[in-house]
Amino acid sequence: MIIAISGASGAVYGIRALELLRSVPGIESHLIITPSGGRTIREETDMTPAQVQELADQVYSPRDIGASVASGSFRTLGMLVAPCSIKTLSGIANSFDSELTVRAADVCLKERRKVVLLLRETPFHAGHIDLMAQATRNGAIIMPPVPAFYHRPKSVAEIVDQTVRRALDLFDIDLQGTKRWQGGLAAT
Structure with missing residues (x-):
């Protein structure tokens, strides 16, 4: 499973995904932290990027477009970008594979593997919405981290x-431990 932490606010989402995946037998976590993601980790958490890297089974440089996760022959469950910045969304939507996060997502999409983008931006303008629509047409799942209560x-x-x-x-x-909606009594 590939986890990417980009520079949007919400590095805690990617960190928590890595923590949860450690408890799942048979799943290896492959981590990419963008330079902006590293800054966000330092700004928003009490962890350093190096401490976050220790949570992963494998870590890649965001500049290494020759990494194993950049090839369709390297099998994965897919990729979670948490958080996903608008810059990263734009790269994925437009297949602009200039760095590993976007290249790995593009590879997952071409291989018909799931790519889930925890898009962290608000409010959206029309350009953001167009990018979300294009990424969705390419096969990505847009999942802004909208809380449930x-x-x-x-x-x-x-x-x-x-x-x-x-x-x-x-x-x-x-x-x-995942809490799921159980339904309730309808108001009369």
Whole structure:
């Protein structure tokens, strides 16, 4: 499973995905942190990029477009970009493979593997919406980390956790403890 952390706010989403994947037998995590992603990790968390890298099974330089994850012959479950910046979305939507995050996503899409983009920007202008539509036409799944509240979160960490668990659901990774909607009584 490829995890990329780009420079948008929300590095905690990628970090939490790496933490959760460590508990799943048989899944290796392959991590790419963009330069802006590294800065965001330092700004928003108490971790360094090196500490985040320790959570992954394999780490790649964002400039290494010859890395194994840049080839369709390297089999993966797909790719989660968490968070996904507009710059990264633009590269993926336009197949502008100048760096490894975009190249790995492009490879996953051409191989018909899932690519989930936790797009972190708000509000959107028409150009952002066009990019989301193009990425979706290319096969990506756009998943802005919009929080759910049916599980009655008591902290930001619980909101992040639920969002990341739902993103990993899209790869058919069923994590113990994921809270799911159970339905309720309709108001009369």
